[in-house]
Amino acid sequence: MYPIRPVVKQYAWGSYDRLQAMFSSQFEQPFEGPVAEMWFSGHPQWPSTLSIPGRGEISVTDAIHEDPKGMVGQRNSDRFGPVLPYLLKVISARIPLSLQVHPVGFEARAGYNAQNAAGVPFDSPVRSFKDPVAKSEMVVAMEPFSASVGFASIPFMLRNLRLVDHPLAARMAQALAPRFAMRARNTEGFEEADAMMPVAASVWPESRRQVFRAFHAAITASESADLLPALETAASQATHPRAHLAFEHALIAARAFENDASVLSLLMLNPVTLDEGESVFIPAGTPHVYLHGTGAEIMTNSDNVLRAGMTVKHKDIPSLLRTLDCRSGAPIDPAATNLVALMMRDVVVYKPKLEEFMLSYGHVDAQHQQWPMVERLIRRYGKLVRQIGNGRPLVPREQGPRVLLCTQGAVHCVSASDERVLVRGQSVFIPAQEGWLSVDAVDCDPDSPHAPFAANGSFITASTQR
Known part of the structure; x- marks a missing residue:
């Protein structure tokens, strides 16, 4: 196993303390300004570095x-x-990220090739497609984490928008109204939206076309100085807890991005709050916004981002609309249906339905006490999580590349041919040829190997799926 050094990403939405504290052992000088992301990366433009004996x-x-x-x-x-x-x-978000969508495979390839042919530099601020790879991602909360993910049901959208006394909200509600759907061939006032629909929209049910038109209205509208007070008034009238949460998210965004009309689109999305260990999977094409919190994020090996609002960065609305998934549905929890195979003593495994990645979040305790988070997951998922063993936590045994990061305390990592102790912020890359990997508590002080020491620790492990 080889120490791996993350790539530091400093964006305006990052935290001033979360990642700085977690990775303090890895960097000699303190960071100036916010730190948003730490990448453990094999991306061709921003790869991490390994320390390999004899190679440096x-x-x-x-x-x-x-x-x-x-x-x-x-x-x-x-x-x-x-x-x-x-x-x-x-990642650690202090303020909301942009309203964004990640491209599906054919759009990623087409956009990447088109921008290459046009000579757009990879580091250009207007470059949307950094690679030809579709981007699906998953986030696992390491502390309370809030987001808006995927389109909610049309009745939910309508109830929210009709509370907002604002012309744009009324226009969006018009696009979603049942009476408007009954006049499906009469789309007066939404000709621009219809002209931007992808070719596939010709076989969409009318409900998806309605969602497209309403979303298009939000992300193409001009700035509006009176939007925040209208949202505040509407939020005070919301009675259902889920609607109240949707308005809470929209207000957070509206206060961070003053006058940005695209924040109204958050009233169309599913509001999500995650406690530690809870997760959400975001397939390519799904609109989403991360609002606040710290989490482990894993994705296909892609840096493609199509932004529509809530940002000072480049917006690529035409490309975003071509790849937008307008289906309504609940957010996807990649742990919810896989928890029967979830535990080998305090390790949660998150397996979305794709081959490129899976994630484990685990805890080790020198006193062999159960991780408190497990009890909360049992309450949430019931019988699915009641299969808990008593042995040493084993990271899933596929013969693939793994990255293991200690997130709290200290952990003792043992593979078929190597072992080492990691403290918070330290990480290793485990090659496929290394074979099995287990993680246990530390029974000696890593700074003084001869001194008795009992440590608890938490860790995350990324790997490919079997």
């Missing part, structure tokens, strides 16, 4: 290209090529 510092991408079978395994190399198929991040 080498990028993850170079290490994999030199030995794809040993680093990522024959099966993964055949499936994905000589690359790390996932990108692991630890």
